[in-house]
Amino acid sequence: MASLPPVTQWLQLDWMLVIVAGWLLVGVAGVLALRRLALVSRLLFPLGGLLSLALAVVALNALTGPSGTTQAAQWAVLPIGLPSLPFHLRLDSLAAYFLLVIGATSAGISVFAAGYFRKGEGTPPGLLCLEYHVFLASMVGVVLADDAYAFMVMWETMALSSFFLVTANHRIPEVRSAGYLYITMARIGAIAILLCFGVLQANTGDYTFANMRAQSLGPFWASAGFLLAVFGFGAKAGILPLHVWLPEAHPAAPSPVSALMSGVMLNTAIYGVLRVSLDLLHLRLWWWGGLLLALGLATALFGVVFAAVQTDMKRLLAYSSIENMGLLFVGMGLTLIFAGYQMLPMAALSLTATLYHVASHACFKSLLFLGTGSVLHATSERNLGKLGGLIRTMPWVGWLMLLGVLASAGLPPLGGFVAEWLLLQSFLFTPGLPVPLLTMLIPVVAAVIALVAALAGYVMVKFFGVIFLGQPREEKLAQAHDAGRWERGGMVWLALGCVVLGLLPVQFIQVIDPVTQQLVQAGLGARVAGSGWLLAPNGLDQASYGPVIFLLGILGCFGLAYGLVRWLYHGRSRRALPWACGFAGGTARMQDTAEGFGQPIRQIFEPFFVMRRELPTPFDAQPRYHVTVEDRFWRWLYVPAMDLANYLARLLGRMQQGRISVYLLYSFLTLAATLLAVMR
Numbered sequence: 001m002a003s004l005p006p007v008t009q010w011l012q013l014d015w016m017l018v019i020v021a022g023w024l025l026v027g028v029a030g031v032l033a034l035r036r037l038a039l040v041s042r043l044l045f046p047l048g049g050l051l052s053l054a055l056a057v058v059a060l061n062a063l064t065g066p067s068g069t070t071q072a073a074q075w076a077v078l079p080i081g082l083p084s085l086p087f088h089l090r091l092d093s094l095a096a097y098f099l100l101v102i103g104a105t106s107a108g109i110s111v112f113a114a115g116y117f118r119k120g121e122g123t124p125p126g127l128l129c130l131e132y133h134v135f136l137a138s139m140v141g142v143v144l145a146d147d148a149y150a151f152m153v154m155w156e157t158m159a160l161s162s163f164f165l166v167t168a169n170h171r172i173p174e175v176r177s178a179g180y181l182y183i184t185m186a187r188i189g190a191i192a193i194l195l196c197f198g199v200l201q202a203n204t205g206d207y208t209f210a211n212m213r214a215q216s217l218g219p220f221w222a223s224a225g226f227l228l229a230v231f232g233f234g235a236k237a238g239i240l241p242l243h244v245w246l247p248e249a250h251p252a253a254p255s256p257v258s259a260l261m262s263g264v265m266l267n268t269a270i271y272g273v274l275r276v277s278l279d280l281l282h283l284r285l286w287w288w289g290g291l292l293l294a295l296g297l298a299t300a301l302f303g304v305v306f307a308a309v310q311t312d313m314k315r316l317l318a319y320s321s322i323e324n325m326g327l328l329f330v331g332m333g334l335t336l337i338f339a340g341y342q343m344l345p346m347a348a349l350s351l352t353a354t355l356y357h358v359a360s361h362a363c364f365k366s367l368l369f370l371g372t373g374s375v376l377h378a379t380s381e382r383n384l385g386k387l388g389g390l391i392r393t394m395p396w397v398g399w400l401m402l403l404g405v406l407a408s409a410g411l412p413p414l415g416g417f418v419a420e421w422l423l424l425q426s427f428l429f430t431p432g433l434p435v436p437l438l439t440m441l442i443p444v445v446a447a448v449i450a451l452v453a454a455l456a457g458y459v460m461v462k463f464f465g466v467i468f469l470g471q472p473r474e475e476k477l478a479q480a481h482d483a484g485r486w487e488r489g490g491m492v493w494l495a496l497g498c499v500v501l502g503l504l505p506v507q508f509i510q511v512i513d514p515v516t517q518q519l520v521q522a523g524l525g526a527r528v529a530g531s532g533w534l535l536a537p538n539g540l541d542q543a544s545y546g547p548v549i550f551l552l553g554i555l556g557c558f559g560l561a562y563g564l565v566r567w568l569y570h571g572r573s574r575r576a577l578p579w580a581c582g583f584a585g586g587t588a589r590m591q592d593t594a595e596g597f598g599q600p601i602r603q604i605f606e607p608f609f610v611m612r613r614e615l616p617t618p619f620d621a622q623p624r625y626h627v628t629v630e631d632r633f634w635r636w637l638y639v640p641a642m643d644l645a646n647y648l649a650r651l652l653g654r655m656q657q658g659r660i661s662v663y664l665l666y667s668f669l670t671l672a673a674t675l676l677a678v679m680r
Helices: 014-031 039-065 093-116 125-144 148-166 172-202 209-214 218-238 244-253 257-281 286-308 312-341 344-379 395-408 414-430 434-466 475-479 485-503 505-520 525-529 548-570 594-604 631-658 660-679
Strands: 074-082 084-091 611-613 624-629
Touching: 014 039, 014 074, 014 084, 014 093, 014 125, 039 125, 039 485, 074 093, 074 148, 084 093, 084 125, 084 148, 084 312, 084 395, 093 125, 093 257, 093 344, 093 485, 093 505, 093 611, 125 148, 125 257, 148 244, 148 257, 172 244, 172 257, 209 257, 218 257, 218 286, 218 312, 244 257, 244 312, 244 624, 257 312, 257 344, 286 312, 286 434, 286 594, 312 414, 312 505, 312 624, 344 414, 344 485, 344 505, 344 624, 395 434, 395 485, 395 505, 414 434, 434 660, 485 548, 505 525, 505 611, 548 611, 548 660, 611 631, 624 631
Parallel strands: none
Antiparallel strands: 074 084, 611 624
């Protein structure tokens, strides 16, 4: 047995394998302490969070060396697969960046989970611990895999473990249905990814990624592999029209699981598209980018419009995730267009915007899902129409979620603004493209992106205002309790991520720079480093942004306004109920409701929805108005597919109800046909 190298000689890849092994040991320990909630929640989940933090530190060290230089890629072969198919692993800049996001985000989620899980979740806490940490380990395995076999094993492990986490409350029929829908879409996507790898290996029989990189596929087969990758990874990302599982699975899952799926797992789909299109495929056609641009734009608009009309907290955030995945596909599409025309500096800018949004979305969306979990535990309500005024009884959750809401709305000086600002920079400062149609459409696409950003702000105002502001809409909300220490710790960590990404964009772009250098052979690191604290991706003569200056300006304006109010109106001000226009007799029924916020969007974008209205009559003792909004894609695409599948199942089922003589005739005819085929 070969001895291990000295610790000082261990590579970052070695440490990552140790961390993965640590997660698996934590999961096994959870099974041994199956129903000991205190041990699982207070020891094992925090230990998993420490391992996540270690992963982030190791990934950051692998991404940039001590002097800021890019580290060389690292390889390993693990003899744990089939005899002729070992696991090939590779740690490069692209993998290191996504591992950094996985580790940093899951650290906060694991700390939150230590205070969140209770008895009665449907699944014993020890088994949840195993499923949770296997889920984390499999996501790391997906990113490190360097052959199709290892990738698919890790991808399927990720899907299966997340399925069990989604169905933790499996005694509820709606939860089981959501889980079955999720695993079905995951299976369909996995088949497309497997076929993609089959195309990329070019009939050589070698399924390592190194062999795929060495192939020079023609436009037809390269496009076939690319389209299969978009379909397979798009099913995991929730791209239109493969999005139907996402608004069902997220509300069904426990909140830490929803945060892990939305903030972390969806990013593995982005990783897959980048790995295939910018690493494994040498050919880059501009229309690939146009396709991603169109899909992303439609998905982003669809997601934000549906988010605006939701009345369930978690469904609203699920549709918001669809919107953000659409923005990421838009960024990748723009990158492919620029790369196809060898406009490498612009490709680096759009790719930087995409990768920045990956980290920003992971922080703010995980924070928002964790906050909804605290609200759900404190009130036992997910319906926005039964909430309100919670910032009085849940101040920690309210103020931390306000940071997440501002970041999600793309407001400065937080991380969400930097990502969307960089994406708009990619559009607005685009030089003339060789295709006139693209040159004409780029400004139109930029305008739609601006519309999506504005609607996202509208959605977040609704989300935060209805839950935390105004007066409580139910009497029981007066007994709502704030989040515990563990839950606060996890949320504070993610809120700090939103702030750091907003205030230190120049430094974080330098972290991203090795990835863009690897994928498009260009980067922004050297350019932005020369502008000090100002972020100027296209040069100071075009546009720049100073987050610290902006923050100081905001604080100064608030201070000035507060001072003027205190000086001018001291002793003459009076307190009144909020949202009542100074009227002293205001009640919760006078406040805007979730349905009221969504009404203008329902009217403007009515063709998007299938709406069912329950209207009151003048003779009702208790009038009730209710609107149900449904997805047209579900009726147009999925209901006919399910009906066809049921019809075929019934048709085949009739074959099991015949006589034995008929079965023997089937066998005889099959044998005769086989013999005739062989004789020919």
